[in-house]
Amino acid sequence: xxGERPPEQPATEATPANAPxxxxxxxxxxxxxxxxxxxxxxxxxxxxxxxxxxxxxxxVIVLSDLTFFERLGQDPGAALGTALGGVGTAxxxxxxxxxxxxxxxxxxxxSGDVEQVKAAFVPISETILAATPLIFxxxxxxxxxxxxxxxxxxxxxxxxxxxxxxFVGFAVTGMPWFVHLxxxxxxxxxxxxxxxxxxxxxxxxxxxHEVIVTIMLNYTAYNLVGFIxxxxxxxxxxxxxxxxxxxxxxxxxxxxxxxxxxxxGFVLALLAAFAVSWFLFRSTKGFELRAVGFNAPxxxxxxxxxxxxxxxxxxxxxxxxxxxxTSVVLGITHSMxxxxxxxxxxxxxxxxxxxxxRPRGIIFAALLFGALRAGSTPMESATGIPGDxxxxxxxxxxxxxxxxxxxxxxxxxxxxxxxGTEVFSKGWGS
Amino acid sequence: MRLELRGITKRFPGVxxxxxxxxxxxPGEIHALLGENGAGKTTLVNVLYGLYQPEExxxxxxDQPVTFHDPGDAIAAHIGxxxxxxxxxxxxxxxxxxxxxxxxxxxxxxLLDRPAARRRIIEISERHNLRVDPDAVVEDLPVGxxxxxxxxxxxxxxxxxxxxxxxxxxxxxxxxxxxFEIMRSxxxxxxxIVFITHKLNEVLAIADRITVLxxxxxxxxxxxxEATRESLASMMVGRSVDLIVDKTPAKPGGPVLEVAGLVVxxxxxxxxxxxxxxxxxxxxxxxxxxxxxxxxxxxxxAITGLRHPVSGTITIDGTAVHLAPRNVFEAGVAHVPExxxxxxxxxxxxxxxxxxxxxxxxxxxxxxxxxxxGAIERSATELVANxxxxxxxxxxxxxxxxxGNQQKVIVAREFSRPVRLLVAAQPTRGLDVGSIExxxxxxxxxxxxxxxxxxxxxxLDEVLALADRIAVMYQGRIVDIVDPERATPELIGxxxxxxxxxxxxAAAAAxxxxxxxxxx
Numbered sequence: 001x002x003g004e005r006p007p008e009q010p011a012t013e014a015t016p017a018n019a020p021x022x023x024x025x026x027x028x029x030x031x032x033x034x035x036x037x038x039x040x041x042x043x044x045x046x047x048x049x050x051x052x053x054x055x056x057x058x059x060v061i062v063l064s065d066l067t068f069f070e071r072l073g074q075d076p077g078a079a080l081g082t083a084l085g086g087v088g089t090a091x092x093x094x095x096x097x098x099x100x101x102x103x104x105x106x107x108x109x110x111s112g113d114v115e116q117v118k119a120a121f122v123p124i125s126e127t128i129l130a131a132t133p134l135i136f137x138x139x140x141x142x143x144x145x146x147x148x149x150x151x152x153x154x155x156x157x158x159x160x161x162x163x164x165x166x167f168v169g170f171a172v173t174g175m176p177w178f179v180h181l182x183x184x185x186x187x188x189x190x191x192x193x194x195x196x197x198x199x200x201x202x203x204x205x206x207x208x209h210e211v212i213v214t215i216m217l218n219y220t221a222y223n224l225v226g227f228i229x230x231x232x233x234x235x236x237x238x239x240x241x242x243x244x245x246x247x248x249x250x251x252x253x254x255x256x257x258x259x260x261x262x263x264x265g266f267v268l269a270l271l272a273a274f275a276v277s278w279f280l281f282r283s284t285k286g287f288e289l290r291a292v293g294f295n296a297p298x299x300x301x302x303x304x305x306x307x308x309x310x311x312x313x314x315x316x317x318x319x320x321x322x323x324x325x326t327s328v329v330l331g332i333t334h335s336m337x338x339x340x341x342x343x344x345x346x347x348x349x350x351x352x353x354x355x356x357x358r359p360r361g362i363i364f365a366a367l368l369f370g371a372l373r374a375g376s377t378p379m380e381s382a383t384g385i386p387g388d389x390x391x392x393x394x395x396x397x398x399x400x401x402x403x404x405x406x407x408x409x410x411x412x413x414x415x416x417x418x419x420g421t422e423v424f425s426k427g428w429g430s
Numbered sequence: 431m432r433l434e435l436r437g438i439t440k441r442f443p444g445v446x447x448x449x450x451x452x453x454x455x456x457p458g459e460i461h462a463l464l465g466e467n468g469a470g471k472t473t474l475v476n477v478l479y480g481l482y483q484p485e486e487x488x489x490x491x492x493d494q495p496v497t498f499h500d501p502g503d504a505i506a507a508h509i510g511x512x513x514x515x516x517x518x519x520x521x522x523x524x525x526x527x528x529x530x531x532x533x534x535x536x537x538x539x540x541l542l543d544r545p546a547a548r549r550r551i552i553e554i555s556e557r558h559n560l561r562v563d564p565d566a567v568v569e570d571l572p573v574g575x576x577x578x579x580x581x582x583x584x585x586x587x588x589x590x591x592x593x594x595x596x597x598x599x600x601x602x603x604x605x606x607x608x609x610f611e612i613m614r615s616x617x618x619x620x621x622x623i624v625f626i627t628h629k630l631n632e633v634l635a636i637a638d639r640i641t642v643l644x645x646x647x648x649x650x651x652x653x654x655x656e657a658t659r660e661s662l663a664s665m666m667v668g669r670s671v672d673l674i675v676d677k678t679p680a681k682p683g684g685p686v687l688e689v690a691g692l693v694v695x696x697x698x699x700x701x702x703x704x705x706x707x708x709x710x711x712x713x714x715x716x717x718x719x720x721x722x723x724x725x726x727x728x729x730x731x732a733i734t735g736l737r738h739p740v741s742g743t744i745t746i747d748g749t750a751v752h753l754a755p756r757n758v759f760e761a762g763v764a765h766v767p768e769x770x771x772x773x774x775x776x777x778x779x780x781x782x783x784x785x786x787x788x789x790x791x792x793x794x795x796x797x798x799x800x801x802x803x804g805a806i807e808r809s810a811t812e813l814v815a816n817x818x819x820x821x822x823x824x825x826x827x828x829x830x831x832x833x834g835n836q837q838k839v840i841v842a843r844e845f846s847r848p849v850r851l852l853v854a855a856q857p858t859r860g861l862d863v864g865s866i867e868x869x870x871x872x873x874x875x876x877x878x879x880x881x882x883x884x885x886x887x888x889x890l891d892e893v894l895a896l897a898d899r900i901a902v903m904y905q906g907r908i909v910d911i912v913d914p915e916r917a918t919p920e921l922i923g924x925x926x927x928x929x930x931x932x933x934x935x936a937a938a939a940a941x942x943x944x945x946x947x948x949x950x
Contacts, residue, residue, distance in 0.1 A: 283799045284791045291787065294778040301736065301765070301773040302788040303756030 046354050046361075048407050049400030050368065057393045058087040061385060090385045097378030098127050098371035118259045123374060125262035131370025132331065133158070133341070135269035136324035137348025138355065138362035139276050140192075140317045144210075145357040146280055147313035148293035153199060153214025154321040155345025156221030157192040161322020162329045163225050164191030166336035167234065169247030169329065180250040181330070185268070188326035189319040195221060196318020197311065204307035210314065218345075226338055236335070244336035253331040265327035270363065272323060277359040279316075289313050321345060350398040369394060431491060431508060431590035431622055432457050433478075438487035440473055447473040448484070449646045455591065460613060460623045462633045465643035466666050466834075466862030471626050474643070475593050478624075479511050480504040510584025511593040516576050520569035525551055527568055528583050547586075554585050558615040573722075574605040581612065591622040598632055602721045603890055603923040610636050628666070628862055630659045631891070642666055667864045675867075677874045680898035683712035685748075686851050686882035687733065692742035694728040702728035704906030705742070710851065715873065715883040717897035718908075719890065721926050725906035726886045727768060730855045733884070734758050734765045747850055759788055762850035766840055766857050768886070770833070774840040777829030781821050782810035784828045785843050817842035818868065834865035845872055852876050855886040870896060890919050904928050 062068055062083040071079035100123040108120040137154045144151035151157075165188030172180055199213040228234050229242035236245050253263035280286040291299040292309040300306055328340045347369055355361025372394060376387035400407050407413070433455040440448040448470045455461045465471045476482045478489065480498030488495045491507055498504045504511075518527050529547040536543040551564045560578045568576060577597060584592055594613075598606050613623055613636060627633060633640055634654045641651045642665040649665050664670045687710040694703035702725040710716045720726050731737035733744055735751070735758040743750060751761045759765075767773035775784045786795050786806050794805045810824040819838045821831055828836055837857070844852070854873065858866040873896060877883050887893050893900055900912040902925040910931040912922065921938035925931065 282801055282803070284796050284801055285799060287783070287790050287801060291776050291779065295772075295776040297773050298776050298787065301734075301755060301767055303754070303759050 044413065045404045045407050046365070046401060048411055049354070049397050052400050052407065052410065053393050053396035054091070056396050057389060058091075060389065060392055061087050061090050064385070086383070086385075090379055090383045090389070093379040093382040094372070094375040094390075096375070097123055097382075098375035100124055115259075118257065121257075121260060123378070125257075125260040126374035127367065127371045128256075128262040128266050129332065129370070130373040131366045132263075132266045132269050132327045133324040133344040134347055134351055134366035134369050135266075135273060135363055136320050136327060137344045138351035138366050139269075139272055139348075139359060140320035140324070140345075141348045141352035142355065142357035142359065142362055143276055143280070143289075143320065144313055144317040145352055146286075146293050147289045147309055148296065149203070149310065149313055149317070150211050151196070151199075151214055151314065151317045151321075152211055152349065153196070153217050153221075153345070154317070154324070154348045155341060155343065156214070156218035157195040157318040157321035158325040158328075158341055158345050159221045159225045160195040160325075161188040161190075161192030161319075162325025162340055163228055163244075163336055164188055164322070165251075165326040166244050166247055166329045169251035169334075170245040172251070173248055175248075175250055177250040177252075177254070180248060181253070184247070184251040184330055185323065185326050188322045188330075190322070192322020192325065193315040193319035196314040196316075196321070200311040200314025200318075203314070204310045222338065225336075229336065229338060242338055246335045247330065251330055252334060253327070261332070263331045265331040268323070269327065269366075272320060273359040273363050276320070280359075285309075285312065321348070324348070347394070350394065350401070354397065354401045368397075431455075432493070433509075433591055433622060433624075434490040434493070435474070435478065436488050436490060438474065438477055438484045438489075440470075440477055440482055440484045446646050448477065450487070451643070451646070451648050452487075453641045453648065453651065455622045455624060457590075457622055458617050458620045459638045460617055460625055460636055462637035462640045463624060463626045463643065464628065464630075464633055464640055464662060464666060466628060466864065469643040469666070469862075470646040471643055472595065473646075475511070475595060475624065475626060478504070479509065479593065505587055505589075508588055508590040509593065510587060510589030510591070512577065512580040512584060512595065512597060514596045514599060516580050518568045518576060518579060520567075522568060523564070524562055524566050524568060524571075524579050524582075525564045527579060528564075528586050532587060550586060551582055554582055557619070558585070558612055560612055574601055574608070577601070577609070578612070581616075585616075585621075589621070591624065592616065593624045593626070595626045596628075597625070598627065598629060602926060603919055604927055606632065629891075630662050630863075633657075633662065634659065644668055663863050666862065675870045675874060675895045677896075678878075680714040680877065682714040682898070683880065685709050686712050686746060687884060688743075688745045688748075689729075689733070690743045692729070692732060692744065693740040694725070694732045694737060695740055696725075696728055701740075702906055703732065703739075706903075706907055708901060708908055710882040710884050712850075712882050713877055713880050714898040715877050715885060715896050716899045716901055717885040717887060717893040718901045718903050719887065719893040719922055719926055720903035722888050724903050724926075726855070726888075726903055729903070730765075730768065730853055730884075730886055733853055734763065734767075756788075762848070764844035764847070764849040764852045764881075766837075766844055766852075766854035768855035768859075770836055770840055775828050775836060777827065779828060780825045781814065781819065781828050781831070781839055782806050782824040784839050785810045785813055785824075787843065789843075789847070813842040813846055816846075817872075834861045837861055837865065837869065841869055841872060845876055849876070849881050852881050852883045853886075854883070856888065857885065858887075858889070858892060866892075890922055893922065894919070902926055910934075 065083070065086065068079060068083055071082070100120055104120040108116040137158065140154045140157070141151055165184045168184040168187040172183060175183070195217060198217060199210045202208040202213055203210050226242055229244060234244055236243050253265040255261065255263045256266065280290060288299065288304045289309045289312065291302065291304060292306050296306050299309070324344055325340070329336050333340055351362055351365040351369060354365040372390045376390035379385060379389070380387040435451060435453050438448050438451045439446065451470070451474055453461070463471050463474065473482065477484050480501045480503050483499070489498065490496065496507055498507070519530065522530070525544055525548045528551055529542070534543040534546055535541060536546070548564045554560065555562050560582055562575055562578050562582065568579065571579070581592070597609060601609060613625070616623060625637060634657065637654055639651060639653055640657060640662070642649050642662065644666060660670070689706060689708045692703050692706045693701060696702040704725070706729060708716070718726055718729070728737060732739045732753070735753040735755045738753065744753065746761050746763065751757050771777060776787065783806070786809070789795055790801060795802055795809070807824060813819070814821060814824055817838050819842060820835050828839055831839070841857070852873070857873065858869055861869070873883060873885070885893070885896055894914060894917060897914050900914055900917055900922065901908045902910050902912065902922060904926065905928070910925050912925070918938055921934055924934035924937055929937065
């Protein structure tokens, strides 16, 4: 018997004596409770995943100190004490590097010196700066997930978008910023969208699996961009290494506050999150896209075009990844090299998973990853613990988020027996 | 084996699937478990088979309490289960499937002892008239024979108690009768059988005792001698049920759907619909009867634009529609698809979203590219009330509703707009008596509004109850069109099985007049 489920709610005619009594709360309350409960449940696993990652990270810090075992043999108590102290120092430095030093804030504001206040805000600015491309790539991957597509190619789309944006950035001259910057941004979007179009159309026309095609197109993009960077007219004059000309200042994202690196790219990222949310949940095309993602045969039955949705989703996804590229080349480096992304496109996958493909969640997840990135260098210089610890922490967060059953098991969270596991993307093994 | 369930209670979060359920299955008894979908039948047998652990209550076998942690424990206690969806390896032979998991080996190398297994299978099948070729590959076997393989599998494991989960859902009427013969033979050899169904005729035909479940509780235990179809139906549903569809004679108008010389291939490229002709008029219900797999699915898919025909014409109101789902829909065709979870709705979407699954792009539900969520919610609230869809709110995920309510969402969506042609495939498959009654009334209502209605069903009762004309489909063609006035289950069953119309009529006429139930 396939479809048989436990009874959901008492029927209206059921006599009270016969009906089993599920939840007895009146309906409106039940709905509010369900919504609140849903939100809490949605946050529970990510929050616990982060917590667990930091706990395991603490062990990594302790065990990576080679003198620890030596001292453990001599004076276990003192050794454990120093170890714990070391963890505290490391995480403290990480936090200060990501969010700033409370005493620095107090001193700066007390001093009334503008420069000092700005200096106090540098860590926050760096966190925002690091989070900006991650919001875009998280949105890119999430949009694909919503249509049942696993876009592993955000990295390649980011590179192509950045290359296009850089070209408009240096080739177009003499424009005011409010014309030039949008042009460059649009070029970045189109570049990424074009790179996303390829797996989209291949999937729609031939059924080629987007995972394979996007992985391969990442390599193609690296090498294509490497080629373009050496191209006369694109390569910076007088340089033999692959680096582009410097873009015009009119194509740069203006800083949010003069003197800090955080820029309007972050605001664009927030707007993009809002736009993606509106598109997915309020527009007819988004409705089609999600219907195809959840149940393609039913979408076809309802008269929607699976091919059109697939192509559209891949193009929008690629375009968002392209915007991530603009946030780097127009916001940080101001020129294009082959080293502009330390894997933003792949971090986007983790962020989309952690946020369960919800745009609002992506902002928070990206800020978390941005904070870890921003805090890693100050931590390294303050404590000598390698900044790679942050990579370990990110990997642990991803691992725990990807295995919700593990988190639920550790913290003994009861999960309804009837609920299935979340399916982000279909197509594996199909 | 004497099986006793005492006070079984199984809870799921927010629901009690079984509450204090007790029943006794005597040795050699055929015990029917009757109930609507969602009544808790499957949960109960899953508890019995060790797939679920009950919160309260105990299972006793021959008056000894037992605990099953997994199906292995249940099998060891000689309980066998035939699931509705067969658990067979298609590329293995019957023998290999039967011995899978209890392989007997011989020789120092531990080679499979197929000959020994084969001998036992032949012995079992001869004892209970379970005709099956032990060397046949399972994927080549028809559904009815696969079911026999499943039964042999349980007997091979020396089951004394057999649980059959909706065994007749996939069978033709003739195959039903063969299954009942097998069940009687097993009973005679002392095997107890728990038989799950929601079909009333079957219960009365085969059971020794009937336990009726409703909303997780036992509402009563009775015997076929004391019960009638009506009494069982009202026990299941909790109110009296109209088993006969009330309808006036059809007043057919002009032709709406005309199909001529239609040829359609199935997914594997075989010809499934082979030169089919069919006309459906406004204001009449034509029911296509046939055993599953005779081209009905492909016929419906061709009419609704989901599958491209190889040749032939399909016209709606005299015009040939370019066959794509949206064009067909805009030509005034409503379609209740065969597989509601696969095609009919989007689990993960809310009830409201599913109610606009094919109208979302048109006013009033959209304004340009923007969805009008207010209009969608208002319409959904109204449809939920009008079509008696039981859901906590229109925002609930349709995947969490019962099958009957999912089907009502689809029916509400397809029936709530003016249509010229209604195509409904298996509109009540797997539904309970209450929902069936409701959906049948809605279909007749649609006919009376002047729509042409094409029903495809493998349920004989449904065909006989609804049809103004019965088109029997066999191997891709309509072999005969029968007036329901002179149709009997025997006649339709013979035609469905491939007998030539003249032969079938002679045979049906010669057969003793049946109980005639369902021929409303």
